[in-house]
Amino acid sequence: MDSISSAAVHLPSNKRRKIYTKTTINALSDDIISTIFSFLDLIHLVRCTSVCKSWCRAIDKSKSLENAYHKQRGIFGGDLSIPTSSDRSWKRRLHDLAISQHRSCLHTGLVNIHQWKGHSEWIDKCKMKMGLLTSGSGKVMRLWSIERYKCVGEYDFPYAGSLIDFNFDESKIVGLIGSHVCLWRRNERKSIFLSRDGQFSKGLCMSYVDPEAVVGCDDGRARVFDMYGRKWSRIIKMHDGPITCLSLTEDQLLIGGSSCGRVSLSDLSSDQQVTTLKTNDNADLSSLCYNSYSNVLFAGSRAGRVASWDLRMMKRLWEVRVSPNFITSIQHMVGDISTIAVGGIDGVLRFVDQQNGTILSNCIMDESSRKLYRSQTPQSNVTRRKGIRVLEDARFDLMPRISRPLINSLAVGMQKVVTTHSDGYIRVWRFNK
Template structure:
């Protein structure tokens, strides 16, 4: 098609349109995959000689104009559709942040494992829980109902897991302490400070990187294919995922304090962390400098997470059992929650599980946690954030989903 356009400059405008039609059809029928530019002069003369009259040329010109118009219309529709998707995504994120900051909440709790669950992940409306026994279980984030389960072989020790919409991934490795997954690779952190990179499809180790001289406590893989690895010395190493080259070290002003959890913000190139001294940390990956470091808990922070795309709130949980929502920009506490045992719980039963609906109590920033019984605030071993939801595990056999609603006007 491009060759016929170039011929317009050396020949008549009518003939060029005919070339567009005949050569376009001929090229499609041959199945050779050759472009119009590959036709030599003899072939072009042969094509011209087979044209019946100028009406063929006129019709070809009209068809090509229509096709060009339709193509432009399709591109405009795609652009409009993309704008609508972006607009509604922004609306959803605004409602999510508003619900977390100001909206009411309730907790749905159920027995999920025969022994205990210490890790949870939530993605695309599904929750995966496990570690503590040999079972991973999949639940609906909306109804909290059981969906499926995966049995870990008895010969293996499960230390961490992750999943996407189509498959789940577990990590069992000698001396493995943590893992992070980004299809098609999984990175496993070990107690000797090394990270092992595995291909999930070939099941082979592709690389081994030395990231710290102390045990790796947590890992995350960024969208820019960087590995962030926390350590017991209170630093976070940043390395290239493919070469293993160390690009920098994120340091805390409050070191030594072990980094216990990491999460990455896709929107602002930020790394969030929780430490053993109760500090929440935020570093800018572009400068490798801390933006803020606030002590938000008197004890260890085990887990931090936020909804992908959300630039407002960060959920934090740890040994004191208080679920905290903090500001991503400043690190200040927005709200803190525990389950309210003073109000009766409603329950709904099915053939497999009983789900209790519990009320939520907001904790004042200056409240003395020693005055709140630990049975009302069991330790939060892990949390994961979804749209207006947070799932938590507590080292026990039950699972909790905290559901938030927009504040009514």
């Protein structure tokens, strides 16, 4: 009896384990999902409709999108009544409203900055897509969640080379390491492919659109690498001097900027040069940005100038000096034909009108907010600052460098801009009305 009693005492304690199962959003009914979505604003609802068909169906069924749309009426001007024609017209109205709100916030909205130490050293470049940010220093690349400020992936270099350029999509990351093109799967730390060496002496930049990566070299030639065939497929002569920046469009138009202030356009499908565009001062070009929605190309130079061309007419639209110093990066949000963001070595984040080159706003960090807003986020390594807008005629050279650290690169998303810096910090500038 004693042994039985002892077993009876100990047996339940060993079995007393709860089994937990994950509950996904798919287990919720459309009514519950609709109730959750009713708490979101218009911009976030539009984003949710693109996640999956079930979310889109629940949002349409609940009229949440329509109700949120009505709340926005009159805020940004224009006729915002609910369209009743086609689904395409309805989506176009939503797109226009989202862009209008984005533009308004960049020009006049409140600025909050969240920053964290992303790398131990100089961050060369960053690219942002699908709520994810890829940042690269000389020795490592990292993938970040922009909403959670959390590293979700880290990628080792296959040998002791330095990172020059990179890009990524839904499933893979492509990088130019020294004179090699490397390929990683997004969910794997080590590279799965490394191109052969000796194909070029020095690569200066890279652009990637699946299935091809194009490397701009110091001899003025662009080398095209076939990612699926895993071989260098052809060489395109673009400039007499080094190719300093590259852009490859979805319709196979290769755009290359040079150290002599010229832009060369080549048809990648035929390897034929289309035309050459020139700047006024022939200064070294440092950054290219092509807007596929308006077919307009923007180029930033080491002399602080930004030039714009309409590629349909092959005509220069404007050229303006927007900064007294070297421009390192220019970008715009996908679908926005109104505003571009410009960053450079003076550390001022500028917003420029795409139509005429007018400077719309200049932003720097407010160092007086450093202690007041420190550690306001759930992540202990993230600090929060305020951003301030300053007048264009302000003496930026007299402002402390700590409030305007050098901007190495930037990326633009909905009502936010991400900048990377030589001190290893990543900063997310959030603009709110």
